[in-house]
Every structure is written in C-alpha cells, then in structure tokens.
Amino acid sequence: MALLEISSLSKSFRGLRAVANASLEVPEHGIVALIGPNGAGKTTIFNIAAGVYAPDGGEIRFAGRRIDGLRPDQICAAGIGRTFQIVKPFAGLSVLDNVIVGALQRCRTVSDARALAARVLDQLGLGGKRDLPASSLTLPDRKRLEVARALATRPQLLLLDEVMAGLRPTECDQMVEVFRELNSRDGLTILLIEHVMRAVMALARQIVVLHHGEIIARGAPAEVVRNSAVLECYLGEDAEV
Amino acid sequence: MNRRAQTLLALLALALLVLPAFASNYVMSVATLILFFAFTGQAWNVMMGFAGQLSLGHSLYVGVGAYTAAGLFFHYGLGPWAGLWLAILLCVLLGAAIGFLAFRFGISGVYFALLTIAFAEFTRIGFDHIDWLGGPGGLFIKVAQRDQIDLLNFRGPPAMYYYAMLALAAGALALCAWLLRSRAGYYWQAIREDEEAAQALGINTFRWKMLAVILSAAMTAVSGVFFAFYYNNLFPEQIFHISRSIEIILGPIIGGIGTLFGPILGAAVLTLLADGITELMSAFGIEIPGVKQVFYGIVLLVVIMFLPNGIWPTLARRLGIARQR
Numbered sequence: 001m002a003l004l005e006i007s008s009l010s011k012s013f014r015g016l017r018a019v020a021n022a023s024l025e026v027p028e029h030g031i032v033a034l035i036g037p038n039g040a041g042k043t044t045i046f047n048i049a050a051g052v053y054a055p056d057g058g059e060i061r062f063a064g065r066r067i068d069g070l071r072p073d074q075i076c077a078a079g080i081g082r083t084f085q086i087v088k089p090f091a092g093l094s095v096l097d098n099v100i101v102g103a104l105q106r107c108r109t110v111s112d113a114r115a116l117a118a119r120v121l122d123q124l125g126l127g128g129k130r131d132l133p134a135s136s137l138t139l140p141d142r143k144r145l146e147v148a149r150a151l152a153t154r155p156q157l158l159l160l161d162e163v164m165a166g167l168r169p170t171e172c173d174q175m176v177e178v179f180r181e182l183n184s185r186d187g188l189t190i191l192l193i194e195h196v197m198r199a200v201m202a203l204a205r206q207i208v209v210l211h212h213g214e215i216i217a218r219g220a221p222a223e224v225v226r227n228s229a230v231l232e233c234y235l236g237e238d239a240e241v
Numbered sequence: 242m243n244r245r246a247q248t249l250l251a252l253l254a255l256a257l258l259v260l261p262a263f264a265s266n267y268v269m270s271v272a273t274l275i276l277f278f279a280f281t282g283q284a285w286n287v288m289m290g291f292a293g294q295l296s297l298g299h300s301l302y303v304g305v306g307a308y309t310a311a312g313l314f315f316h317y318g319l320g321p322w323a324g325l326w327l328a329i330l331l332c333v334l335l336g337a338a339i340g341f342l343a344f345r346f347g348i349s350g351v352y353f354a355l356l357t358i359a360f361a362e363f364t365r366i367g368f369d370h371i372d373w374l375g376g377p378g379g380l381f382i383k384v385a386q387r388d389q390i391d392l393l394n395f396r397g398p399p400a401m402y403y404y405a406m407l408a409l410a411a412g413a414l415a416l417c418a419w420l421l422r423s424r425a426g427y428y429w430q431a432i433r434e435d436e437e438a439a440q441a442l443g444i445n446t447f448r449w450k451m452l453a454v455i456l457s458a459a460m461t462a463v464s465g466v467f468f469a470f471y472y473n474n475l476f477p478e479q480i481f482h483i484s485r486s487i488e489i490i491l492g493p494i495i496g497g498i499g500t501l502f503g504p505i506l507g508a509a510v511l512t513l514l515a516d517g518i519t520e521l522m523s524a525f526g527i528e529i530p531g532v533k534q535v536f537y538g539i540v541l542l543v544v545i546m547f548l549p550n551g552i553w554p555t556l557a558r559r560l561g562i563a564r565q566r
Contacts, residue, residue: 050441076443084441090434092499101431104424105443113427153443 001064003028003189004049004080004157009058011044018044020213021058026157031183031190033204033221037233041213042193043085046159049191050082051075062157076105081155083146085162085193089134096121096130098145102152117152124148124178139166144175151182158182160192164199176202201225209233246562257407261400269399273471275512276406277464282492282504283413284460289490290499291417291426292453293433295350298357300485301364302332302458306465307475311382312374314470320394321466328462335360336458340451349436358483365481379476382469395470402471409467410505413460418501429453433499461489491537495544497551506553514540 002025011019019041026032034042048055051072060068067075076082081102090098099117100110107113121127124144129137134145143163150158160179164172176199182188194200200207200221207224209217211233217224224230242250260272281303288294309331310324339360343353369377383396390397395405420426428449431439440446469475479485496507518536522528548555 052437071445072437072440073443073445076441082441084438088435088438090431090438092434093430097427097430101427101439101444102442104427110422110424110427149438149442 001028002026003030003063004191005061006045006049007058007060009045009048009060010056011041011048011053012056017213019048019055022210022213022215023058024208024215024218026189026191029183029187029189030205031179031192031203032206032208033200034191034193034208034210035195035200036210040210042210043161044213045210046082046161046191046193049075050080050159076153076155079154079156080159081150081153081157082159083143083150083161083163085165087139087142087146089137089142089145091133091135093134094131095126095134095137095145098134099148099152102149105153113152116154117148120148120152123151125174140168140171143167147175147178155188157189157191160190160194162193162195164194164196167196169198172196172199173202175199179203197225243562245560249560249562254411261403266399269403271512271516273399273403273406275509276403276410277467277471278489278492278508278512279505280406280410280413281461281464281489282496282508283410283417284457284464285490286493286498286504287417287420287460288453288457290493290503291421291433292429292450294450294453295354296357296454296457297354297483297486297490298359298361299457299461299489300481300483301335301357301361302461303465303468303485303489304361304364304368304475304477304480305331305335306462307469307480308368308374308380308465309462310466311380311469311475314394315380315382316373321470322393322395325463325466328466329459332458332462332465333455336454337451340454344447344450358486361481361483361486365477368477368481375475377477379474381474384473402467406467409463414501414505421501425449425452430499491541493551495541495551497553500551500553500557502557503551503553506556507551510552511537511540 004026006025007023009019009022022041022045024032034045036042047053048068049060051070051074054069059066062078062080065078067078070078090101096114096117099120100113103113103116103120104110107116118127118130121130124147126141126144126148129141137145143166147160147163164175167175179190180203183190190203192203204221207219207221208215209224209230216229216233217227261269264272281299285296285299288296306328309328310321313319313324313327314321339356342348343356348356368374374380386396387398390401428439428444431442431444432446432449436446491511492507493504494507495510496505497503515536518532522532544552
C-alpha cells in the first residue's frame with residue numbers, strides 16, 4: 001500500500017482550475033518527483049497535502065487515514081514534514097532555536113529537543129552555524145535550515161518544495177546525498193517538487209509530470225524525459241528533439 | 242546568563258531590597274511607579290514581545306482588575322487577596338473572548354490591535370454607566386493609614402506597597418525567564434517570527450496564541466488590583482483611557498520588545514526622565530500642559546531612530562552580558 005495516496009484531487013481559485021482530477025501515489029520508502037512548468041499546480045497539490053487548503057474534490061490518504069481538510073499542525077503531527085518554496089526561517093531566532101521548534105513536536109523536554117536539533121543540524125552541515133541568527137544565513141544555508149526544521153519533526157514523509165533552486169551544482173549534489181542517506185538509512189519517504197533536473201534524475205525513482213493542473217505523464221525518470229507530451233509542454237509543439 | 246550578568250542582577254536586587262531604608266517617601270513613590278510599569282510592561286511583553294500579538298488595549302485589564310477588587314472592598318469589605326482571584330478570572334475571560342474572536346476569525350496584525358482598542362473603549366463607556374461602581378464620578382476606597390501595616394486589607398506605609406510591587410516585578414521576571422526557555426517560549430517566538438512556518442512544524446497556533454493572551458491578561462489584572470489599593474481612587478475616564486494603554490507599552494518598546502530586561506529598563510528610563518522633566522519645568526517656573534507627552538514623543542523618536550531594537554540589547558552588549566533572549 002502506498003504511504004501517500006492522492007486521488008482525483010481538484011482545486012480552483014476563483015474559477016481558475018489549479019489542479020484538475022490529479023491522482024498520484026508515493027510508495028513507502030519511495031522518492032517521487034513532481035515536475036512541470038511554472039503554474040502547473042505543483043505547489044497547490046503540496047499545499048493541499050500539507051493542510052494549507054482543503055481540496056474542492058478528491059481525497060488524500062496518509063498511511064490509510066484521510067488527511068485532506070486537516071490543519072497544517074495536525075498534518076505535521078500525523079507525520080508529514082514540509083519545506084516552503086519561499087523559505088520561512090524564524091529570522092530573529094538562532095539556527096539551533098529554529099530547529100528546536102521543530103524538534104519539540106516529537107520531544108517531551110526542551111533539552112531532548114536541543115539534542116535532536118543539534119544532530120539534525122550536523123547531518124545537514126549546519127552544525128558550525130548553530131548559534132548564528134537565522135537572518136544572517138545565505139540562501140543555500142536557509143534552504144538547508146528549512147529542511148533541517150522539517151526533519152526535526154521526525155516525519156515519515158517529507159514534502160520538499162524546490163529546495164535545490166539557487167544552489168550551485170556541488171551544493172545540490174551534497175543535498176542529494178543527504179536525502180539519499182535519509183531515504184536509505186532511515187527509510188524516509190520523499191515527495192519533491194523540483195526544477196533542477198540534475199537533482200530529480202539523481203533522486204527520483206518515479207516522476208510525475210503536471211501541466212495545467214493535470215497529470216500528463218508518469219513513470220521512471222528515463223522514460224519520462226523521452227515522453228513526447230512532456231517535451232511538448234516544456235519546449236513547445238514544434239520542437240525537434 | 243553569564244557570571245557578570247548574575248553579579249549585576251544580584252547587585253540590582255540588593256539595591257532594590259535596601260532602598261526603603263535610605264529613600265524618602267517621594268523616591269519611594271517613584272520607585273514603586275517604576276516597578277508597577279516594569280511589571281505591567283512585562284505582562285504586555287508576553288503577548289507582543291514573545292507571541293507577536295499587538296495589544297493596544299491593556300488598560301482594559303488594568304481597569305477591570307482594579308474595579309473588581311476595589312468594588313468588592315468598597316461594598317463588602319473583602320480584601321484584595323479575595324478580590325484578586327475574581328479580578329484575574331474576569332480578565333482571563335475578557336482576554337479569552339478577544340483572543341477567540343480574533344484568532345478564530347483570522348483577525349491579525351493591525352486589525353487585532355484595533356479589536357483590543359475597541360474592547361477597552363466600550364468597557365470604558367460601559368463603566369461610566371455602572372452606578373454601583375461610582376460611574377463617571379469615580380470609586381473611592383478608604384485611604385490607607387500610613388503608620389500601620391494591615392496586610393489582610395493591603396493597607397499600610399509606602400514601603401509595604403514598594404515591597405509588594407518589587408515582589409511582583411521580580412516574580413514576573415522569573416516567570417518570563419522560565420517561559421522563554423520552555424516549550425511555550427519557543428512556540429510563541431516561532432509564531433511571532435512566521436506563523437505559517439510555525440503551524441507547518443506542528444504548532445497549534447490558535448491554542449498557543451490564546452495562552453499568551455490569557456496569561457498576559459491575568460498578569461495585568463494583578464497590576465490593576467495593586468493600582469486600586471495604591472491610589473485608592475478609580476475613574477473610568479482615566480483607567481480605561483487609551484493613553485494608559487500607550488503608557489504601559491512604551492516601557493517595553495523603549496527598553497526592547499521581546500527581551501526580559503527591556504520592560505524593566507524602559508519603565509525606569511521613562512519614569513525617571515518624565516519626573517526629571519516635570520521637576521526641571523517647575524524649577525524654571527514653566528507650566529505648559531502636555532509637556533510630558535511631547536517629551537515622551539521625542540524620546541520615543543530618538544530611541545526608534547538610533548536603537549530600533551530598544552535600549553536593552555545595546556546596553557547588554559556594552560555591559561558584556563550575553564544575549565538575554
């Protein structure tokens with residue numbers, strides 16, 4: 001059984017169909033990438049899964065339980081962590097305190113949370129910057145902090161919204177390595193939205209392509225990049241490949 | 242807190258403890274006023290400084306707290322120790338009502354601040370029509386006999402009020418220091434910095450914002466009870482007035498919003514300077530109404546221009562004390 005099952009999901013904003021009848025599944029311990037041109041509805045699907053919006057139609061099940069329409073904090077408690085495309089650090093707090101907030105979701109005491117947060121920061125290579133204010137971090141570090149905070153909530157499923165954007169290729173590869181390790185060692189399931197194909201090809205075992213709110217292709221990475229419908233939506237009808 | 246900060250704090254505590262042995266009644270009244278604003282500012286800081294919810298109507302809780310305890314004393318001879326609990330209960334209910342309305346229906350930011358003003362204002366107008374509590378003519382309770390201490394009814398010499406306020410201010414400081422290090426402190430600051438991100442990390446923002454409002458209201462109720470028994474007279478026009486709310490929040494703003502010592506430092510700076518300018522004016526024989534307010538405005542401008550985070554963060558660095566957040 002899939003860990004996350006999204007079935008026939010629809011959502012409109014003032015008449016604009018952002019997501020139309022989209023279904024996708026993320027198997028347990030799997031890594032699935034959701035790709036598509038800008039405005040395809042990827043972030044909308046994420047936001048529905050994370051509880052920001054309730055869907056107009058369809059349902060979402062996590063580990064067999066219906067979660068669509070729950071509040072974001074309830075979704076986090078259920079075991080889904082997320083990052084934001086536009087990073088949202090707690091700017092006035094230190095890097096460590098940022099992650100402690102997430103860790104408190106699973107820890108009974110602040111000192112336990114501090115220990116967990118320190119471990120997560122080391123894992124993401126932010127250990128040396130733990131006492132800096134989050135506002136002083138560079139964009140790549142803010143992206144890492146975003147991931148660290150979500151990981152500290154000990155999710156079963158991690159939703160990553162364009163965490164590679166703005167990273168240099170080497171930084172991107174480091175990040176890919178971190179997610180691979182989390183996936184293979186801890187069994188973390190990952191659903192990611194990503195434009196950086198270098199990361200998508202390295203991580204995803206399955207790719208789902210969204211265009212105008214509809215899913216136009218899905219499959220293994222090597223198949224999807226040769227799919228004519230996918231090439232059409234990215235490059236235009238007359239493109240010659 | 243490092244060694245140096247501990248030493249300075251101990252010295253300050255010692256100085257405040259022995260102050261009544263040396264100080265005149267005038268100095269005592271100024272010191273009591275500083276502690277009153279330090280405590281009330283600390284209460285407001287829980288809501289705004291920690292949880293980021295701006296209240297511009299804290300005079301509501303001071304007034305309701307004061308009138309509740311004073312009314313019980315005036316009509317039934319019930320001392321403040323009994324009235325205190327009813328005062329706290331009423332203020333908690335009011336805070337919960339405001340919080341529920343705002344947070345349930347997504348009223349935030351300046352609109353939340355407007356809601357707090359509205360509650361304070363209509364309570365002020367309402368109290369003008371409660372004859373049982375003296376209406377606009379005011380409520381007067383029996384003035385304290387200054388030579389004997391009657392703890393049961395909280396009547397006594399200035400030193401008694403001073404020590405009571407000192408205990409409250411110290412207690413509030415300790416409570417807030419503990420809160421900041423607890424789960425509540427982390428959650429509140431997360432909500433203050435970015436509510437959406439806080440919620441995504443599993444924080445039930447409604448519940449924790451409610452807690453901040455309720456705690457702040459309860460603490461402010463206590464300062465209202467003190468106010469009633471210290472000044473012995475209450476007028477709706479004064480105690481619920483928005484200028485009272487502004488007076489309460491200036492201390493923490495000048496001192497440093499969200500810091501532990503900001504409210505204390507701000508209260509001291511503002512009270513001492515306001516008293517200083519009043520003295521100076523009368524020494525020169527100048528009597529212009531509103532000078533104190535103009536002066537407040539100027540100080541506020543200068544502090545915001547040069548120290549946008551308040552005086553305390555900069556001062557703490559100068560004193561060699563580590564970050565006090």
